[in-house]
Amino acid sequence: MCSMSKWHKWDLHIHTPETKMHDGFKDKNGSKSNKDAIWKRYCKALNSYNVDVLGITDYFSADNFFKLQKNRKRWGLNNTIVLFPNIETRVADLVSKKRVDSKKTTSYVNIHIIFQPEVTEKEIDKFLSYLTVTRADGKCLNFKDDLNEIIERDRQFAYLPTTSSLLKALRKTFGEHYRENVLLMIPNSGDGINLKDGNGSRNGKDFVMGNIDFLQARTNCAQKDREYALKKENNNYGRVLASVTGCDAHDIETIEKFPTESSTWIKADKTFEGLKQITYEPETRVKIQELKPQKSMQTKIIKSIDLPRPYFNKNHLVFSEGLNTIIGGRSSGKSILLSIIANISSDQENFKLSGQNYNELVHKLSENCRLTFADGRTGNGTDQIEFIYQDGLQAIARDSQKRNKFLQETLTTIKGAEIEKVQTKEESFRKEKREEMSKWTEKLRLIDQNGEL
Structure with missing residues (x-):
């Protein structure tokens, strides 16, 4: 007997030990030297995090996703936790909210590429090889072989690709139907796309309309972000989008302190096809709240x-x-x-x-x-x-x-709180319609009266 979709807790943006930038993971003694001990502590924290699906994230790389996949049993990660590779990219041709609102000229838009869990290392390497930038002297750099040059010693990006080069690399890797293999997510934070009129907002809106699948809500106002993205009108994104959350952890403490009221629950199988469902049903498939959604009765x-x-x-x-x-x-x-x-x-x-x-x-x-x-x-x-x-x-x-x-x-x-809610809603609706009809009746009476005059 096949069961229907169930609610699972997801976090699609979490970094790992040895992440390319801002690695704050340590062992229990506060040391960074024993990598094996750090990974074991990290996996223990993930087990206590009580999340069913994790988006293992790194900058222009999925090395740590594959490393965790291969060593998860040895490091003690629960076998029920499903892992998705999330490559965090930054692009040079979109204007970020932070750049407009805070006048921070070094701020660029982050685009998260979430691949299906069955993606191979060969496919990821192929994508990163096709993703290129060109130096001033005309030399072409790619994000697989030249990442050490692209990321400078102070852990900043010396070069960034464009959105067109990003999409081109995806097409060359997976073909014209690359959307069957990846989903694109942008943050609704300062690292997201500026949508205010002017300052390149049309570029951002066009990119969202044609390419973005869902948003990452801000942790401290996740519910507000979700409600905004679900608006059919007065929504700067131009369409209804689902919202998810992610702790964006670069250390153990961030995982442990993530506010539970900002947890993301998705009603779908713990698969790539399951995740796709939120793009079709952004309101009913995703909830941001502390406890697992369930029927009240x-x-x-x-x-x-x-x-x-x-x-x-x-x-x-x-x-x-x-x-x-x-x-x-x-x-x-x-x-x-x-x-x-x-x-x-x-x-x-x-x-x-x-x-x-x-x-x-x-x-x-x-x-x-x-x-x-x-x-x-x-x-x-x-x-x-x-x-x-x-x-x-x-x-x-x-x-x-x-x-x-x-x-x-x-x-x-039939009894219960749910029925009372329906009855209250119905009474309120009837009252609203009666008042509306009275107003229109009065307007018609005045029109007739003025007409007679």
């Missing part, structure tokens, strides 16, 4: 059912919190399964209107079954779950009195 959610072994091929079924679809041919057990759930949860006696043998079979099969709800309770016959077999549903639909009675009983038995 856990007492109404069925988590699993255990079935008797002699009668069923699969004895333990796990359900998703949202919509579940049960598929099968005729007489494959779909109705039997639903009837058992109703019988265990609410002691429903009859299921088919004219099917005594069927009803007896349901009771027999239910004897050794166990139904578990999301809040941990087990079904004991006191829950309000009813299975209406097809013939019963047809009988209700054909009789107006039965239909009205069924609707009224169903609605009056």
Whole structure:
């Protein structure tokens, strides 16, 4: 039985020991000499970070991503944590927010290239070899073989590529459909693209419209950034974008102190295709909050059912919190399964209107079954779950009195905070529309009155 997408915690911007710039990682004694000890301490911190997916980040390099992949077991990294390579680039032809707002002329735009986890070292090397800059003397430098010259001794970039050279390198590596292999992210911070009118803003807006997949929200105002990027109007980016967060850690302390209320939760598989889903559903697939998003009415959610072994091929079924679809041919057990759930949860006696043998079979099969709800309770016959077999549903639909009675009983038995919210929202909506209609009625009355005059 395939399960639906689940909420997982993601951090797509985190550096590692031996990162190319600003490496502040140390062992427990504060030393930088024992690299193996530093990596082990780093992996221990990641395990305690309680994140399911990490974007292993470095400047114009994925060396440390592959190093961690190869040594993760030896260094003690949990095998459930999924790693994505994130190459952090800077480009010379886009104006940054920091440059405009703070008049900082040395500030450039950061563009994060997130590759699918299955990317090979050969492909990354190929991309970095194709990514080039040209010196004043005409010599061509590439970001694979000449990175030591490109990054100066004071750990600053002596040369930066352009956006066109970046996209060209991606096309030469992966072909015209390179977007199937990478996603592009920019920060919504000072290192992001200036979108205010003037100062090259049109260049930035065009690049965002054609290339950027989602944003990295600022840690201290992540929710505000998310809401802004989801606006359909008055959004300088020109379109709705998903927002994620990342600790951007260059040391252990930053990982440990990252505010949990800025955590990113994504409802998708922990895969590249799963991450792509946030570009299609930026509002519903991504949440920025401390705790894992979940349905508030856990007492109404069925988590699993255990079935008797002699009668069923699969004895333990796990359900998703949202919509579940049960598929099968005729007489494959779909109705039997639903009837058992109703019988265990609410002691429903009859299921088919004219099917005594069927009803007896349901009771027999239910004897050794166990139904578990999301809040941990087990079904004991006191829950309000009813299975209406097809013939019963047809009988209700054909009789107006039965239909009205069924609707009224169903609605009056639903309780909980979620229903109260819906009722409050509906009342507010009705009030707003009544007031609006009154205003228009008054306007029409005045028009008629003035017309008569």
